[in-house]
Amino acid sequence: MIYNLPHTRQFDENTAVCYNSDFTVAVPVVKNVCYFNEADFFSEKLLRQKCEDLLRASAGFEQEYENFVRQKARRPSYDIYACFQSFNEACKAFFPFIKLLQKKLPAGATILNLWDRTGWLGALLQGFFPEQRVITLWEGDKDVLGYKGFHFWYQDEVARREMEVGFANLNKPLPFEDDSVALVFGLDTFHRFDQSLLLQELLRITPENGAILFPHVHLSNSEPEPFFERGCRQLHGLDYDAFFGQLFENTGRQGFVFPEPEMFALNELYEQQPHPIVSQPNSHHYNAMLAILPQSWAESEQLEAYRFADLQDPESCHILVNPLLHIDYSRQLVRIDRAKYSDRVGYLLDRHPIYLEKLSRAEDYRLSGVAAKALYLAGQLYTVQEIAAELELPVADLLPILQDMQERDIVQLVPVTKDQMRLQQYITTQEYVLPESQLTLTVLWQRSVARYGDELFLISEWDESEFTYADCQEIIRQIRLKFAAEGLQRGDRLALITINNFEAVLTVLAAVQSGLVVVPLEYKLVPATVAHILEEVRPRLTFIDEHVAGVFGDLLTDQRVVQFDGEHEPEAFELFSDWLADQEEDTAFPSVEVSPGDLAVILYTSGSTGIPKGVMLSHAQLVRSSRLVTESFHWQTKDRFFAVGELDAMSGLRNACFAPLEVGAAVVIPTVMSKSNMFGLCESIAQHQATILGTTPALLNQMVQFERRVRADLTSLRQVICTGSALSVELKQAFHEAFGIAILNYYGLTETTGICITEKEGAADLNSSTIGRACDCIAQVVDESGEIVVPGAEGELRIFSRNIMQGYYQREELTRSVIRKGWFYTGDIATIDAAGNVQLKGRKREIIKTADGLLVYTSEVEQILERYPSVQEAAVVPVIEAEKEKMLSFIVLTEAVTDQEPIRIALKKFITEKIGDRNVPVEIHFTDALPRNANGKVLKTALTI
Structure with missing residues (x-):
């Protein structure tokens, strides 16, 4: 003790x-x-x-504190010195002592960290000295963490006794026995408190063969250049040196004054060589490390730089990315960003000229592809070993890349635990990285019930029913019991062929918590395609609704089928209510262990062309994608999301089933009748006071055209998020002018688990067709050889992230064709400007090459056509005839016309004036409607003449 x-x-x-x-x-x-x-x-x-x-x-506010840190990035406020702490001179001045202390401190010895307002210094000491006992202190319930913060971030480690946390007033006697502490570490401390009392106490609790280190003590040796105000006591180094000489005369101790910049330079700038332990009290520097060491150390030991090669176990280290730098992942370029953190970086660097000398090595540093991926994964809290495994590299090949970046101060490898790294990541970025244990849909649902049990979750227009999270928990429990009774086991497939309804949502949530793999199918698919998919996935149980029972009934004769309740149920299949009621009351609730990497859903997608392919997505990917939605768009508990999409699409499934759980929001599920026309949909939005609408440009265009009729119905909306196809500047502006709502554009494919590029809340640009910036991913535009193009140049968009699909179900060759070296090649043509804004130009496979070799993007032509006053919507289809490429266009007019030729001529002239005659379709056809799938995407393969 x-x-x-x-x-x-x-x-x-x-x-x-x-x-x-x-x-x-x-x-x-x-x-x-x-x-x-x-x-x-x-x-x-x-x-x-x-x-x-x-x-x-402390513990009593755990839920509130967790909600706070989970959403802190929405309104970040940075403590620049806390961000900078691991890289600055104050911390690095300590590094030349690490080897000496590792040699001198006996196993089990106590290290006392005096003043740890962020909790990070204690973690760092614990990492450098794993055989010793670390006690970290803070003043009280204030500053960066306070009681609640220390409890939240360190409760598990304190419980395991891996680190001890305490609160103490350093202006009072310290609560430790005599000679009980082997090392005292007091960063930025000694000049702040009653120096007489503090020093007396530290000498009491530290034996003569122990060490006392005070990194970063303010001196009055010279005024700072440039001058800035500094608080607390400031004495000259000679005063401290003279005092130490008197204090330790005729003792085994000795006091030292080490100029902080010179200690930093020893560790960071000079050639690596031993340095004598000699006091330098008359330095011109105005910050120093004060040290009280055994006199024998000064006589027999030396200080040495502690650098990358000295890490005892680099494979298990995490990687800090320097927050003062801007990492341009799209160009793989590193630069100093003085404007970062509201210009605080420039302010800080002006006060740290010697650090700027070191950091200049990172300016305009060109990252390799491996280095860029490693930095991204470091931000996701991967260790070096985990990064190497993810990139399928030997650790020995990765370490030299990391060493080069550390020597430039782009990164710093730190021997800390994942939880400790999560804390520093939060302090540095204000972003809360979910721990691995929370990356399952089971945990996400359980948390939502615990946090938001009394809040509304589902509002069903089908029968005007409303369900709280607690209500839904009971129904989900019954469904899971029924799954168990049916003999369904972890990994079994469960198919849904249905229009979105509340029973389907609850069935999905029950299934993923039971470890089942959900396979939602588009109800508008042709029977042959449905038969192919069912044969491929072989579901143990299939759910349908009354709208598809007659269409696919013949396909399901050999399937175990349950039909969701409706108004006109045929008798061919067992109804959901009867199936659920047929359950023994005393059935034991099944316990199923679900892991983050477990397959959760298979979403079949074909885009506008091609054979459907099953995209495999895990629990962790869906949890992360859901959180990206709520945090990018600042969803709140009081929000009501209006679910237009179907469950077979990425956005329809995630936004209705999973994303609301993160914040306890509600989901409004409209009827088929309401979704069948724009006016019914708007009336449903008004009736249920929906606040968020997720949709496609086609519906928004209709709303603008009939603005006078629907404006009153949309007053409850506070946010519109849009994806699926190109959103023109004209539509953005017109919608904002009509309804006062800025559309937030975002981009994502099923293969990227949806959202990966977005305009965030408060950042909508009405004057640009940008789809936003990369969100929790690396987005790059590359040429045919895979080389990054210059800013603003066109090329194929590729994505690297943790949310890239596990692959196409049973189609390994196709998977390999789109995922190469970890990159998912989207097939979209895009540009990325110097600020990181992404613009889509078209699909790679929907490009027409004219006879003179020029390229025409069908999407660009569609956008121009839809700007013509009498055009409601347009689709442009590339075709090949007689080995020549050409375009056909299909037009839906706002009003029918008898004589189509004049408008056909006018459209060709309009296109020529706007984007040139090479973009004019060879043929223009008029139609009453464009064929779409259930999620609003145009089926171009169905457009024929």
Whole structure:
């Protein structure tokens, strides 16, 4: 025991009190954290009350604190010095002591970290000295973490006794026994407190063969250049040196003043060589490391730089990416961004000229492809070993790349745990990286019920019913019990061929929690395609609804089928209500272990052309995608998402089933009748007071055209998110002018688990056709050889992220054709400007090459056609005849016309004026409607003449 409080009384499993023999000092202990700053005399009533108050102030706010950190990135506020802490001179001045201390500190010795406002220094010390015991202290319930923060981030490590956390007032006696601490570490501390008392206490608790280090002590040796205000006590280095000489005369100790910039330079800038332990009190530098060391160390030991090659186990290290730098992943370029953090980076660098000298090595550094991917994965909290495995590289090949980046201060390898790394990532970026244990749809649902049980989840227009999260939990439980009774086991397939309804949503949620793989199919598919897919996935159970029962009934005679309840149910299949009611009351609830990497859904997609292919997506990918939606668009608990899409599409499935769970939002599920026409849909939005609409440009275009009729119905909407096809600037502007809502454009494919490029809340650009910037991914535009093109140039868009699909189901060769070296090649032609904004130009396979070799993008022609006043929507289809490529266009007019030829001539002239005659379709055909799938995407293969 090192605390000088020999007695303990346990109040309950969470609270206790430590006290001395005469009861004059008693310290509350809550969940193994000692609150020395709350010490009092021993009174059981008083101490119980203090423990209860502290428990409420820390663990009692865990849910609220977690919600806070999960959404902090929406409105970030950065502590620039906390971000900079691991890289700056103050921290790096300590590094030349690491080898010496690793040699001198015995196993099991205690390291005391005096002043740890972010929790990071204690983690770093624990990593560098894994055989020692680390105690980290902070003042109290204030600053970056406070009681709630330390409890949230360190409760597991404190419970495992891997690190001890305490709170103490450093202007009072320290609560440790004499000679009990082998190393005291006090970064940015000594000039802040009562130096006489603090030094007296530290010398008491540290034996003569121990060490006391004070990195970053303010000196008055010279005024800072350029001048800036600094607080706390400032003495000259000679004053400290003279004092140490008197203090340690005739003792085994010696005091030193090491200029901080010179210690930094020793570790970061000079050739690696030993350095004598010699005090330099008369330096012109105004920050120093003060050290009290055994005199024998100065006589026999030396300081040495601690660099990449000295890491004892680099494979298990995490990687800090320097927050002062801008990593342009689209161009694989590193640069110093003085404007970052609201110009705070420039302000900071002006105050740290020697650090700027080191950082200049990173300016305009060109990353290799492996380096760029490694930096991205580092931000996702992968260790070096995990990055190597993800990139399918030997660790030995990755380490030199990391070493080169560390020598340029682009990164720093740190021997910390994943939870500790999550904390520093949060402090640096304000983004909360979900721990691995939370990356399943089971955990996501359980959390939503625990947090938002009384909030509405489903609002069904089908029967005007409403269900809270708690209501849905009970239904899901019954469905899962029925799955177990049916003999369904983890990994079995479950097919759904249905229009979206509340029973289908709950069935999906129940299935993924039971470890089943959900296969939602588009209800408009032709029977032959459905038969092919069912034969491919072989579902153990298939759910349908009344709208498809007659169409696919003959295909399902050999299937176990359940039909969702409707208005006119045929008797061929068992109804969902009867199937669910046929359940034994005392059936044991099944316990199924689901892992983040487990397959959760197979979504069949063909785009506008091609044979349907099954995209395999995991639990973790769907959880991350759902969180990207809620955090990019700032969804709130009070929101009501209007679910236009169907469950067989990425956005329809995620936005209706999973994304709302992150924030406890509600989902409005309209009827088929409401979705069948724009006016019915708008009336449904008004009736249910929906606040968020997710849709495609086609529907938004109709709303603009009939703005006067639908404006009153859309007053409840606060947000419109749009994906699926190109969104023109004209439509953006017209919609905003008509309804006062800025459309947020986003991009994602089923293969990327949806959203990967987006305009975030508050960042919509009405004057640009951008689809936004890369979101939790690397997005690049490359030429035919895979080389990155210059900013603004066209090429194929490729994506690297953790959310790239697991592959196409049973189609390995096709998977390999689109995923190459970890990159998913989208087939979309795009540009990325210097600021990272992405614009789509067309599909790679929907490009026409004219006779003179010029390229024409069908999507560009479609956008121009839809700008013509009498055109409601248009589709342009490339065809090949007699080995020549040409375009056919299909037009839906706002009003029918008897004589079509004049408008055909006018359209050709309009296109010629806007984008040139080479873009004029060879043929223009008029039709009443464009064929679409259930999710609004135009089926170009169905357009014929």
